[in-house]
Amino acid sequence: MKQRRRQLRHSFCILLLQLVTLYLLTSIPKVTSSSSKCFTSFVTPPLSSSSVCSRQQQQLKIESFPSHYHRRRQQQQQQLGMSITPPQSQQHQHHQTNENEKQQDKLSSIHVSSPSPFTANHHHHQDENTGPPVVILNTNARAVTPKLIPIVQSIFGIDNVYVTTTTEESIQAAASIFSDKNQKPNMIIPIGGDGTLSSVLNHLVDEILYSSSTTTTTLEDAMKALPYIGYIPMGTGNGVGSVVGCTIHPSSWTSSLNPLGKKKRKLERIKIACSKLKHMSEDMVTLRQQKKTLLEHTEEEFGIVEMPMIEVTHHNQDETFSKEQEQKKGDLCFFAGVGFDSLMLDDFKSIKAWSRKTGFLTNQLSSVMGYCVALVVKTLPKTVIKGKHRIKVDLMTRDTEALFVDHRRGDVVLPVSSGIGRSSSGPSSNKEEKEKTATKIFSGVTGILAAGTSPFYGGGLRLFPFARVTTNKMHLRVGRINPMVGFVNIPKIFEGSYRDKSASHGGCLDFIGDDFEAVVTTMDNEEEGVEEEEGEKKK
Structure with missing residues (x-):
């Protein structure tokens, strides 16, 4: 009898929760804008509604x-x-x-550690990075479709676009990016969700820290040695994208009724964002070659935004590893x-x-x-x-x-x-x-x-x-x-x-x-x- 009552209560709860799903789905507010300034060197391209360029300063x-x-x-x-x-x-x-x-x-x-505010001495490592921008495109991201790959390749070049599906491929991409020490990329652009951004940063830092030829021994120095990170959020949650300004302005209700047109507009926005990030990378290299300080152009032209990250480690109570x-x-x-x-x-x-x-x-x-x-x-x-x-x-x-x-x-x-x-x-x-x-x-x-x-x-x-x-x-x-x-x-x-x-x-x-x-x-x-x-x- 008790088991029967428990089953009835369970069924009633499930039914109640399913009935209020409509309330849940219709009550969640949508974020269309966010703070324009954070603290981990994110550079937002001007007039862009779907991309952000960033550079990690320190670690957490x-x-x-x-x-x-x-x-x-x-x-x-x-x-x-x-x-x-x-x-x-x-x-x-x-x-x-x-x-x-x-x-x-x-x-x-x-x-968990947070980086200090963005300062001038964080830039001297960037002087060595004068190569063309590269893209790491995660095909597992929700909004990444096969049609997007040739568009990105046409903008950055086939050799500068790494299409990844597995963790191993992402690690190989990070190793390949830093293989040519004479021409490190000025900007690395992950395309995917928050998980893509975090995993790419992890693999890049690992490559800097643990490469046999590297002299970098601390996580802080590895973060400083990173090129600028250009981020185009195309995942499910895109929480970080909202913070650094990568928000897509809502479409009108009439245009939202056309799903084919909506997909076409999204691809067009991504194409524009990729083009702007590429031009930003080229402009940054030009400024360095002309010996001009990047800080003078940081806020207005490149929209650098700083944001801390978190480093998570774990061991048991006996502190054995x-x-x-x-x-x-x-x-x-x-x-x-x-x-x-x-x-x-x-x-x-x-x-x-x-x-x-x-x-x-x-x-x-x-x-x-x-x-x-x-x-x-x-x-x-x-x-x-x-x-x-x-x-x-x-x-x-x-x-x-x-x-x-x-x-x-x-x-x-x-x-x-x-x-x-x-x-x-x-x-x-x-x-x-x-x-x-x-x-x-x-x-x-x-x-x-x-x-x-x-x-x-x-x-x-x-x-x-x-x-x-x-x-x-x-x-x-x-x-x-x-x-x-x-x-x-x-x-x-x-x-x-x-x-x-x-x-x-x-x-x-x-x-x-x-x-x-x-x-x-x-x-x-x-x-x-x-x-x-x-x-x-x-x-």
């Missing part, structure tokens, strides 16, 4: 939470850790093979998370794979609509009924300038170093780091732990509205609200205006800083029940 560190979600579920009760730290100049004196030594002070480590881990740097990204968001991402990937296999609504389910369907059909039932997104988090910070955003007082920012929480030095092989104590700022069960230097998570979702409050810090969010409460408030969450003002619950906690450290433990329903029971007894 953090382990990729989404990619480790299933592994954490399989290794229940095993504590994993992450730490988020800024790239200060004095921290980059370590060799890249000892990059993990910087994390020995963490319980288990994930690092495999040989493979010791030789690799962390993963560079713009946002990462564990819990609800990683679960929804996995569900979206499974729905997208199913749609491609069956041919059912392939284009629609590969877009933002696919995220909505995954949320309603798969993620919410799993989280509401089974609580699969729940994790236990101990969050600390060593950043003495870290801030807490108090929603109850109109988003007043308060320092978290003023005696909040307790201090813990933690294990460390670095004497200087041992002297720095960590302040515990949160401990408990939550549904999402995410950090980002980009306000947009993708598809217009402004999950990190405080990511641009300062130039070199990230926004870390601890989301503890019930999934159904979040579902009802999706429009506010999407536009970044949702605030939790409850005095006791603390459903949404927002922090701004450059050094966070977290120990994450996965838990099942039974553990959560025990946890809540013990909490009630203590009260």
